[in-house]
Structures are given as structure tokens and as C-alpha cells.
Amino acid sequence: MSEAGDTRTTDAGEPRTPILSVRDLRAAYQGPEGMIPAVRGVSLDLYPGEVLALVGESAAGKSSVALATLGLLPTNAEVTGSILYEGQSLLDLKGDARRHVRGGEIAMIFQDAMAGLTPTLRVGEQIAELFLAHEKLDAKAARAAAIEALRPLLPDAERIVDAYPFQLSGGMAQRVMVAMATALHPKIVIADEPTANLDPAVRLETLNWLEEMRDNGTAVLLITHDFGVVARLADRVMVMYGGVVAEEADVFTIFRRPRHPYTYGLLSSLPGVMAGARLTPMRGNPPDLATLGEECAFLDRCPKAVTRCRVDPSPPLAVPEATPGSDVPIAPGHRVACFNPMVVDLREGR
Template sequence: MAVLELEDVSVTYRSAEGAVPAVRGVSLSVDAGRSLGLAGESGSGKTSVTSTVLRLLPKSATVTGRVLLEGEDVLTMKWGRLRAVRWATASVVFQGAMHALNPVQRVGHQIAEPIRLHEKSVSEPTARKRVGELLEQVGLPSRVAQSYPHQLSGGQKQRVMIAMALACGPKLIVADEPTTALDVMVQQQVLGVLADRVQDLGLAMVFISHDLSVLASACDDLAVMYAGQVVEQGPSDQVFDDAHHPYSRALGGAYPRIGDLRFRYAPSGLPGDPPFPGEAPSGCAFHPRCPQAREVCATTDVELRPSGERRWSSCLFAPEVGT
């Protein structure tokens, strides 16, 4: 059974310039023990999508569709129920290297906070013991609990964030660019820790990144977003190696793999900028930047269609699969 199911989710922000549609009709699902990578440029709507899971969007956002967490629609939950679900059923690994930790509280206290909140019966020594165990599980000595965030390195803070996300034994972990602010070596270590924990505990995970190569190595499946829509979805190695959408290809090419001659002779980037939300072009939103665009792309509305075994693409020229 799917731990998380998004059905036709749209997010619209109210702003001084009018309504800004950041996410337009996204449907995704993640099963227990599986991980889904969400890729896309800044502003493609990745974080807006995942913020609907715990309803963490600002008040100016309107969400439509259904967000089913273990079959229960998060969007219609009462506040009390929502607070009980937050962190206990689904938790978030924020960019801990930045400012996601409270600067004036010891990290042990911050990790123990959701335990005390959601499991009232847990005694203080037990909670402290669990914090020590959680820290050791992410490769940190338990005495780190006594540190303040500014005393830790970026990688250590990110490990603390992971320990914190695991504190209440959630079913789903949303990792929002958890490795983005880290250098490549530390990024690999943190990624390894996160992947190990998720696998050992059999959790479902949604992993957001703009780095397709990170996603391909960390996730079972990939969904690529452009201008608020999913443009391609499928098993991550296939999407990475043999993309069915020119945008996925460009995104993958932006992070060359060392030793792979294809990248050596075809250094690729993508000219132009993604459209501002609300100003998406007609037809396929990607056509103005697409190297393979033809005239029909500007006039024909596109939607996600099957393009292979467990694969979907919205490109008009993706392989056709009999429906």
C-alpha cells in the first residue's frame, strides 16, 4: 500500500501580482520501502509539492487535490489530528546545514522535542537515551547532544537533522535538498547515512534535489518537474541513462559523470531560464528552451503519458506505448 499518494495536487500562491500557480496537477505515489526522487530546477515547484504533505505551506498558498498519507487526506485534517500526524507519521529532513536548527538550543534537546511531544509516556532518561542512540545511528558520538548547532560542521548538522527526522519512527521521510549545501565528500557520507537508515527501517522516502546524479544514486524512482508539472517519471537508472524527455536529458547532462566519454564530448547546459510560474508558455511549457522543439510543441497541450514499462513522459516525441 502506498504510504503517500498525491492526486492531482495543485498549489497556487496569492501575491500582489495575482495568483501564481506553482504546482499544476501533480500525481505521485510512494510505497513503503521505496524512495522517490523529485528533480527540477529552482522554482519548478518541488518544495511546494512536498510541503503539502505536512501542510507546511504559508497561508498565502491554496492547495487543491488530495494528499493521502497512509490513506488519510492531510488537506482535510483537523488541526489537532494534523499536529499528531506531523513528525510521527511523516517527518522532514530540512537543509540542516543552513538554519533549520534552533541556534540557541542544544541539539539533543531539539531531537528529543518531538519524542516528548508525541510520546507522552516516555520518561526523561529514556528520551535522552534514545537521542544518544539516534545520534550513533547517523554516525555521531552521543555527546554531540550537548552541542549547539554552531559548534557543528555542516555535515554534522545534517546528520543531526536526519537523527531528528527518525526520532518518532515515521513511515515517510521527506528529504528537502538535504545535501545541497555540503561539499561533495560530505554529501556522499550524508547521503549514505540517509539511504542506509531509510533502507534498514523500511521507510518510504521522497528526496528533493536539483542534482539528478545524486537522485539517481539514492532513489528507486525519479520524477522530473518542470514549471510546476511532472514531465517524466520512471525507475531512476533508466531516467538518468535514457531519458524520455529532453528536459530530463538536459538536467542529467548538467552533472557530468567522471570517466563517461559521452559527457566529455557533449558538455551540455541548457540555455534560457525556466518560465516564471503563471507565465508558462502554451503547449509544452518546455518548448522555448527545448533543442528538439517543433512547431506542434507550441500549440499542442501535453500531459504525462506511458512511454515504456513503468515509465511516463509528457514529451510529444517520447516513445509511444500502446494504450
């Protein structure tokens, strides 16, 4: 990880066009005692050939953002906002047009590889279905294409195509999912915890694959708890907390000059991030979304809270204000939702 270039501009500094633009996305689930607002106004831009990481503790709303983008939320969810893929509204796409984008142009790696596969269909049928639907191959050609898609990942591809998902190990299921995600050369890969619960070899393979996709120009929305994965792969990072984006910056800035007390808290609890500092587990728990008020969602846990945090509605995501007397720079694209942000430079130990 080095002081990064800005993936939102070309090398000549011209603005680039995002391939995916999400604005004011809101997703709420009908629960037994009312609506649970899991995503509360998330906006993001994803650019070709970049890895944008969504990080944050459990229940921050990361998977809900991913599933809403692909129209895969369960029927008890309500979604509003705008999701534009190459200028077309994904929320308005129906039928064939939606299927063409989903799986073909935007592929997803699910948090649980096994759950991403249909249990009653043989592996080969599931991959062949992609070729049947998107490339209009006949059944024989689609099966042959499925075997070819599996072969680089699983040498015994001829045998695996006839297996059911329950016959696969976790690592094999992950490889099948990677084969499905790669098959149609998608322009976007959404990877939700792609390295969770994998043995080190499959984890490394998955990271290498994501890197290769990115290097070939695919945009990657990477959801992860693992800051090692963020440091290795991400160009930009969005830190989510309680259904909102708390902070956004290039990866170098997030690790070195975090502004949001939550980001700082996450980093303080990780080994090897803050040179010489004691590991400090973050106190408290994520908020109860069902009862969350208008105030900053991090208020109960925040060591930097000031009076304003208790009386004003949650602050919007905005460029941090310059701090008088501080020479800690503000990177292009750095935004934070906080009334009293940190001003730190971790490499300098300030």
C-alpha cells in the same frame, strides 16, 4: 545502477499499495502581483522501501511538493488536490492527528539543515520534544532518548544536546536533523536536497543513512539536483519542470532512454552520462511561473518543438507512443508529457 525491477509490483508481479498517494496537487503563492502557481497538478505514488527522486532545475516546484505534503507551506500559499498517507487525507488532518503523522510517521530533512532547526531551542530540547509528543516519555527520559538518538552520529552527544543551533557547524546541524528524522522510525522520509552544501564525509554519511532507511522498508521521497545521488539511490525518478511532472520512469530508463527533451537536456549537461558526447549546457532559463500560459512550459527552450506545441495546451503525462521503425523499448511505468518526445538509447549511442 542496473536495469531495475518495478518497485510498484511485488517480486511475483502483484500490484503494491503506495504508502503515499498524491493526486492533482496544486500549490500557489500569493505574490505582490498575483498568484504564483508553483505546483500545477502533480500526482505521485510512493511505495514502502523505495526511493523516489524528484529532480529538476531551481523553481521547478520540488520543495513546494514536499512542504505541501507535510502541511508546512507558508500562510501565503493555497493548496488543493489530494494527499493520502496510508489512506488518510493529510490535507484534512488537524491538531494532534497531524502532529502525530508529521515528524513521527513522516520525517523531513530540510534543504537547509540550520533552517530546519528552531534557533531559540537547544538541540536536546528539539529532539526531546519529539519523544515527549509522540512517545509520551517524561522530560528526563526524553532527554536521555535525545542523547541516545544523537550518539551514533555525534560522539559528544552529551555536550551537543545543550548547544543552540547557531553553535553548530553545517555538518553537525545535518547530523542533528538526521537524528531527529530517525528518532521515531518514520515510515516515510522526505529529504529535500539532503546533500547540498555538505563536505564529502557528511555527504557520504547522509547517503548511507538514506540507503539504510530504504533497506529497512522506509519510503524515501528524495529531492535533489545531484544526478550522482539519483544514480546511487533512486529506484524511480520524476523530472519536474515549471510546476508539472515532465517525465517519470525507473532510474535506469531515465538515464538511458529519456524521452522528454528537458530530461535529455539535463543529462547532456552532465559529465559522464553520454559516452563520447560533448557536454552541452542547456540554453535558456526556467519559465516565469507568474506569466506562464497553457502551453508546454518548456516551449521556449525546446529544440524539438513542433507546431502543435505552440497551439495546443500542455500535453498530459502519458505512456510514450511506440515509434514506427524504432526498437527502443518502452519500460513499464514510463510516462512523458511531450508531443514530440525523443527516441534515444544512450548506451547504444543512437
